[in-house]
Amino acid sequence: MLKVRIIPCLDVKDGRVVKGVNFVDLRDAGDPVEAAKAYDAAGADELCFLDITASHENRAIIFDVVSRTAEACFMPLTVGGGVREIGDIRKLLLAGADKVSINTAAVLDRAFVGRAAEKFGSQCIVVAIDAKSVAPGRWEIFTHGGRRPTGIDAVEFAREVVALGAGEILLTSMDRDGTGQGFDVALTRAIADAVTVPVIASGGVGTLDHLVEGVRDGGAAAVLAASIFHFGTYTIGEAKRHMASHALPMRMN
Amino acid sequence: MNVAIIDYGSGNLHSAAKAFERAAADNAVAAKIAVVSDADDLRKADRIVLPGVGAFRDCRDGLEAVAGMREALEQEIIRRGKPFLGICVGMQLMAERGLEHGEAQGLGWIAGDVVAIEPRDKSYKIPHMGWNTLEALKRHTLLEGIPTGTEGRHAYFVHSFHLRAGNRDDVIAETDHGGAVTAMVGRDNLVGVQFHPEKSQALGLALIANFLRWMP
Numbered sequence: 001m002l003k004v005r006i007i008p009c010l011d012v013k014d015g016r017v018v019k020g021v022n023f024v025d026l027r028d029a030g031d032p033v034e035a036a037k038a039y040d041a042a043g044a045d046e047l048c049f050l051d052i053t054a055s056h057e058n059r060a061i062i063f064d065v066v067s068r069t070a071e072a073c074f075m076p077l078t079v080g081g082g083v084r085e086i087g088d089i090r091k092l093l094l095a096g097a098d099k100v101s102i103n104t105a106a107v108l109d110r111a112f113v114g115r116a117a118e119k120f121g122s123q124c125i126v127v128a129i130d131a132k133s134v135a136p137g138r139w140e141i142f143t144h145g146g147r148r149p150t151g152i153d154a155v156e157f158a159r160e161v162v163a164l165g166a167g168e169i170l171l172t173s174m175d176r177d178g179t180g181q182g183f184d185v186a187l188t189r190a191i192a193d194a195v196t197v198p199v200i201a202s203g204g205v206g207t208l209d210h211l212v213e214g215v216r217d218g219g220a221a222a223v224l225a226a227s228i229f230h231f232g233t234y235t236i237g238e239a240k241r242h243m244a245s246h247a248l249p250m251r252m253n
Numbered sequence: 254m255n256v257a258i259i260d261y262g263s264g265n266l267h268s269a270a271k272a273f274e275r276a277a278a279d280n281a282v283a284a285k286i287a288v289v290s291d292a293d294d295l296r297k298a299d300r301i302v303l304p305g306v307g308a309f310r311d312c313r314d315g316l317e318a319v320a321g322m323r324e325a326l327e328q329e330i331i332r333r334g335k336p337f338l339g340i341c342v343g344m345q346l347m348a349e350r351g352l353e354h355g356e357a358q359g360l361g362w363i364a365g366d367v368v369a370i371e372p373r374d375k376s377y378k379i380p381h382m383g384w385n386t387l388e389a390l391k392r393h394t395l396l397e398g399i400p401t402g403t404e405g406r407h408a409y410f411v412h413s414f415h416l417r418a419g420n421r422d423d424v425i426a427e428t429d430h431g432g433a434v435t436a437m438v439g440r441d442n443l444v445g446v447q448f449h450p451e452k453s454q455a456l457g458l459a460l461i462a463n464f465l466r467w468m469p
Contacts, residue, residue, distance in 0.1 A: 002377075002430055003384045003407065040454070045384055070268040074275070076409055076452050096268045098411075098452065121307035123380050123411045167380050167411075198378040221378055251384045251407045253455075 070096025117165025176204025188218030344445030372431025
């Protein structure tokens with residue numbers, strides 16, 4: 001039986017982990033490769049790097065980070081942030097990323113998802129959707145960290161990008177992100193029911209029960225979290241044991 | 254011992270090469286791992302690995318596009334019997350035909366077709382993406398020391414199609430995703446795995462080490 005995945009996400013800026021990772025005996029908590037190795041050893045099911053580098057001249061640093069991570073960690077790695085062109089995807093895959101997540105570029109031009117999937121295969125194309133509730137049972141896509149509305153319906157958009165070849169949806173509730181109040185379960189359920197591909201729930205995890213809710217109630221195939229793991233509030237092992245105790249299929253070895 | 258990982262433009266092979274190097278080092282196997290994109294280099298290898306990501310037809314076309322590679326593979330693997338490991342689409346290429354985006358011919362080493370996974374209900378998402386256990390149908394050197402079954406170790410899968418073997422005896426292991434999905438096939442000096450050993454942590458490194466020591 002396929003297991004539910006737990007995916008720690010590291011925000012990387014100019015080649016450094018933003019805010020650092022506060023657990024185990026890392027020699028350098030700001031080094032994404034060190035953090036990746038620690039999560040690998042801790043039993044994370046996948047890793048996600050979100051590159052939030054703003055300056056153009058530092059954009060290439062992420063390729064080196066990905067390459068060094070892939071050499072040290074024999075586990076799947078998704079990289080997103082600033083992916084605009086087919087060439088960006090190629091460079092990340094060649095550096096050693098297994099999957100590349102596309103966000104704004106997919107909103108601006110849905111056909112980009114189709115071109116990417118055709119070129120590299122659906123299995124490595126993740127579309128990241130940032131959505132906000134705008135009415136009961138209705139969510140809209142927002143860009144620019146949740147500040148800019150697009151008028152695009154999130155459920156409809158998810159269906160479209162999957163039809164174009166997206167192999168997975170990384171769904172973030174911008175209402176919940178950073179609040180620690182739990183996933184937007186209704187949003188997660190609406191998207192998971194609308195598409196045939198796996199949905200990763202993201203945004204709002206504060207407790208281990210939230211992880212359970214995202215899968216059991218939201219229908220997510222995987223859960224992504226950052227701060228609860230980075231700040232050492234919970235370990236990956238604790239999260240897995242908790243989810244397993246709620247009858248969710250987890251990889252314990 | 255020389256191990257060749259074939260590069261035919263199907264994605265990054267650096268991490269695969271690193272996983273083979275790690276497995277060799279951890280198990281004191283003297284192996285030189287080379288990523289090769291040339292038929293002459295392939296002939297120098299003692300063991301051959303064919304990776305592959307993306308669509309069946311693209312991979313097949315990519316392999317055909319390398320001058321002399323198809324002939325070198327037939328000669329070294331089928332006629333000379335060198336140990337061979339196909340990974341993901343590299344495993345699927347061992348079949349007679351692929352049925353992804355129309356019909357395409359495979360290498361024809363394992364009887365059967367590569368067909369879409371058809372789970373019993375819609376709650377099973379496609380691609381089959383993530384960690385799953387293996388159900389061994391027979392003993393095989395590559396699975397030695399690796400716990401299988403529902404309480405066993407996990408392998409990392411990411412695929413929407415799988416090899417439906419024409420000869421049940423060629424299936425070494427299956428996994429379950431709303432029905433049986435082919436996880437591992439093989440006969441004689443040939444073996445293919447649908448999952449990614451280079452991404453499968455402990456199980457992957459153990460399987461690679463077994464491949465490096467395998468004397469079919």
